[in-house]
Amino acid sequence: MKQKVLKVHPDDNVLVALTDLNPGEVVSYKGEEYQIQEKIPAKHKFAQEFLATGAEVTMYGVLVGKAQSDIHRGGLLSTENIKHAASGFSIGERRTEWDAPDVSKWQSKVFYGYHRADGSVGTANYWLVVPMVFCENRNLEVLEEALVNQLGYGRNKTYANQAKQLIELYKSGKDVDSLLNIPLEEISVTPSSERLFPNVDGIKFLTHSGGCGGTRQDAIALCGLLAGYITNANVAGVTVLSLGCQNAQVEILEEEIKKRDPNFSKPLYILEQQKIGTESELLSRAIKLTFAGLVQANQCKREPAPLSKLCxxxxxxxxxxxxxxxxxxxxxxxxxxxxxxxxxxxxxxxxxxxxxxxxxxxxxxxxxxxxxxxxxxxxxxxxxxxxxxxxxxxxxxxxxxxxxxxxxxxxxxxxxxxxxxxxxxxxxxxxxxxxxxxxxxxxxxxxxxxxxxxxxxxxxxxxxxxxxxxxxxxxxxxxxxxxxxxxxxxxxxxxxxxxxxxxxxxxxxxxxxxxxxxxxxxxxxxxxxxxxxxxxxxxxxxxxxxxxxx
Structure with a gap:
């Protein structure tokens, strides 16, 4: 018979229901019996002992709440009778000894990843296209439309195929009720073109709503976040689009990259629209540079690495x-x-x-x-x-x-x-x-x-x-x-x-x-x-x- 309840920590005064429990039902745990007072849905908790108003509720061995009303043994803990409470904390003595698990079976294991110049190893190999400000999001969308399908990174077209079926049925004279009740075929239609660069997992476009209009601290944090992606081991290189006048300046991004990788050597192409001029010139340059970067990224292949290179x-x-x-x-x-x-x-x-x-x-x-x-x-x-x-x-x-x-x-x-x-x-x-x-x-x-x-x-x-x-x-x-x-x-x-x-x-x-x-x-x-x-x-x-x- 499967266990119906569980006590997570020896110091707890609540039990967890592993299945739905009904009023009047008697369940046992380690030799003790508990009569359920009300319906206890699976995953919820009930009192292991009578909890008077104000009593502390303990789970995982720590304070997790206080009773707002009397809770009887076997009674459900809910938002009506329990309120959040947590113990305070202070900086005490270091307790860093631990029982490390036996890892002998993994000691000689490796994974096959992409080795970078800074010593990190990627589990994937992507090219990034990054905007410094939300004003460039549309240009990223244009680049995505231009590059992704042409290079073989298009997605499954199951849902586009279902929409096509509905269009054909509508043209054939079907009314709304009929359309809603017709089962659509879930035909998976994958892109026909093969990947031009088999060692590159894809081109990713990090659109966002920041870069300008917020605080300077927001701009610095955004540049730090983007620098983290650019220096991540799963990234081979990046194309950066900047408008030019935004708070998140390219110089801040370059400084944040240097903090994370002082000897940064990945391909990094930065294009500033207000310097270049026309949108067509900006996008043409971006397409050429991104394509050149993909050629370089494709030269990197998976090689063995120790598990210590996983993060x-x-x-x-x-x-x-x-x-x-x-x-x-x-x-x-x-x-x-x-x-x-x-x-x-x-x-x-x-x-x-x-x-x-x-x-x-x-x-x-x-x-x-x-x-x-x-x-x-x-x-x-x-x-x-x-x-x-x-x-x-x-x-x-x-x-x-x-x-x-x-x-x-x-x-x-x-x-x-x-x-x-x-x-x-x-x-x-x-x-x-x-x-x-x-x-x-x-x-x-x-x-x-x-x-x-x-x-x-x-x-x-x-x-x-x-x-x-x-x-x-x-x-x-x-x-x-x-x-x-x-x-x-x-x-x-x-x-x-x-x-x-x-x-x-x-x-x-x-x-x-x-x-x-x-x-x-x-x-x-x-x-x-x-x-x-x-x-x-x-x-x-x-x-x-x-x-x-x-």
């Missing part, structure tokens, strides 16, 4: 009540494996670290890093509160519906993505990873803003957990989507790559799931597997304006 971003979005007990700890173990192998991982989303600051601060390898983490967390929350929000307002309606009823509950589960290794460094947006090991990066909890930032910081693969389902991807880094439950995996397997619902069902351990994920990552990094986000062309990219997003 993995850790992300979650559309989380549910199972995320913190299956998918997140699974990639947390993957993180520990990679750190033990000398690789790098990035844990971001600072609003989703609320309540676990003490643990992460204590794990920082030095006092300066702990101090910086404390400063970034506190000032971020203060800025959010200044515009009428705060970390306690982080859970989305979808999170709450699926059991994440306070930010501290969400955060304690989200932090599991970072495993147990010491914190090697603390980075502010949009700094680049400089040290191997676990890096904390200050970003919002917003999926795309955070994923965009992790890749700018050097991630060449992203592990993205979800309990509700989200299509989020990235223009240059493969985003591996991992479901926390099997129902989601079966329902949305066109966007989900890996299922960890097997942990909930007792079919494998966290450690086994984490090892399975690392094996998958090695194959993705070698180009053997195309993840769904790449296959679907899910090229999400959003720069962050400080203090606006949670």
């Amino acid at each position: 993995i971003g850790l992300e979650c979005g559309g989380s549910d009540g199972f995320s913190g007990i299956s998918a997140n700890p699974a990639i947390g173990y993957t993180s520990d494996l990679l750190v033990a192998l000398g690789g790098s991982v990035i844990l971001a989303e600072f609003p989703e670290l609320c309540g676990v600051e003490q643990n992460l601060s204590d794990r920082c390898v030095d006092y300066e890093s702990a101090e910086r983490f404390s400063f970034l967390m506190k000032t971020y929350n203060e800025r959010a509160e200044a515009v009428g929000s705060g970390f306690d307002m982080n859970p989305s309606p979808g999170n709450i519906k699926d059991g994440l009823i306070t930010d501290a509950i969400k955060s304690a589960g989200a932090a599991k993505k970072g495993g147990t290794s010491p914190v090697a460094d603390v980075l502010d947006y949009p700094e680049k990873v400089k040290r191997p090991g676990l890096n904390l990066l200050c970003t919002p909890g917003n999926d795309v803003e955070s994923t965009s930032a992790e890749v700018a910081s050097g991630a060449n693969v992203v592990l993205f957990t979800t309990g509700l389902g989200t299509p989020t991807g990235n223009p240059i880094a493969p985003v591996v989507k991992i479901s926390s439950n099997t129902v989601l995996y079966n329902k949305m397997n066109d966007i989900i790559d890996i299922n960890t619902g097997t942990v909930i069902e007792g079919e494998e351990t966290i450690e086994q799931a984490g090892e399975r994920i690392l094996d998958y990552v090695v194959r993705v990094a070698s180009g053997e597997i195309e993840v769904n986000a790449v296959r679907l062309g899910q090229d999400d990219f959003i720069p962050w304006k400080r203090g606006v997003s949670l």
